[in-house]
Amino acid sequence: MTHFHDAVTCQSCAQRFTSVFCKAKQEFIAEINEQKVCNIYKKGQTIFNEGSYPFGVYCINEGKVKLSHLGDDGKEQIIRLLRGGDVLGYRALLSGERYSASAIVLEDTQVCFIPKELFISVLKNDAGLAFEMMKLLSDELHKAEVKLTHLAQKPIRERLAETLLFIKETYGFEADGETLSVRLSREEIANLVGTATESTIRLLSEFKKDGMVELDGKKIKILKHKELVRTANLQD
């Protein structure tokens, strides 16, 4: 967990136009820049843990993070995938609760911590930021509700196809234009789909047999995007 505070400023951050802070006033951005504490997390490290109290929010400068929830029987459910420009930890903070999910780094990630008091006070004094925050929450709520419906109604074959497309939307491809730009274990994919690991492995093999994907360890290439969309059977 290396610091990189001095290296970056919020005013020059690559994410400044796309993150939820894009509409915030410069004076507040300057204040956030002053108080932020930046760190680098290595793959597998935990940014925060389910059950602990939030002391602020985390803004991802660069990297990939999973937000996951432990089910009653200890099985992981991956709730969200995050990338540069995304903000983490606001849900628990706004609800005034402990974290209901853990944030675990998928690959080396630079994160800036913003203290709770500052975040809340900026939120209360900057209507632009507040409005963007509401939009963000609304969008997340929408995604969660759609996922809920699909989980209840769609077979796992469709859900796995949809999940692969979702990963592509979130992290995109590598330079070759077809390899998903993230390494997830089969178990993690299963925990994203909401199914048993073996089922995911089996279906991925089928997708490979059908020529839709190519598998090379944790590298996944999307060969037939259209057919994958058809398999996902999306309407909405």
Added chain:
Amino acid sequence: MTHFHDAVTCQSCAQRFTSVFCKAKQEFIAEINEQKVCNIYKKGQTIFNEGSYPFGVYCINEGKVKLSHLGDDGKEQIIRLLRGGDVLGYRALLSGERYSASAIVLEDTQVCFIPKELFISVLKNDAGLAFEMMKLLSDELHKAEVKLTHLAQKPIRERLAETLLFIKETYGFEADGETLSVRLSREEIANLVGTATESTIRLLSEFKKDGMVELDGKKIKILKHKELVRTANLQD
């Protein structure tokens, strides 16, 4: 759809201390009171439909409403249950999208419509309301994420028990202290649980055989609350 505009004011509304507007400034409440349009919807009527554009938000004065989402194959998924004091339609409005769910009245309900422009402008000028709104969105997001995890990981027996407890939390009991204060069809309960109607009917019969509930048409009595909690197997 009868008007009842003149009968109620926001300043005297029974929900004024508990709704999301509880922290809003009086001047804005007065403005909302001026512009609101109140209606009574009868059981089965639709307040708004999935796919149409939001023109404002709806504040429930009294009554019961379901928010449901049509899956790709046309199967209903009930996303939320709403009661007096709840606000409807903010999700689509804040995201700037069409409604992703329909609001259908479960029993005669009084609703006040607040025009989009007014709602947005109050939201931008009243930090208290904005903050309450963020809390509301965060809470809904949390509920959705927990439901997601349970849907992915818990068997339907546990989910049905949890759903019955959820209905109880939302609408409470009738005067006898044990009959759920809402009439839902078996199909609606199934669409809340996320399962086939027959499975829900079968399990309700089992719950009855086990003495946990009593069934009399759409009247459902919770006889053994503790055992129902145990059956739901809740940890979080």
Added chain:
DNA sequence: CCCAAAACATGATAAATATCATGTACCTAC
């Protein structure tokens, strides 16, 4: 480089759940 542990893969089987089929009860409109 090698070893042990973890991850991956696949077959066999079991369990959970959905679907189909049929009969009954119950509204509700006439």
Added chain:
DNA sequence: GTAGGTACATGATATTTATCATGTTTTGGG
């Protein structure tokens, strides 16, 4: 009140999905 439609109930069956078992491959640490 009764006919016809809908909701409820329940059994039989089919399908989906999970679990268990076993072998193989990959990976990371010494």
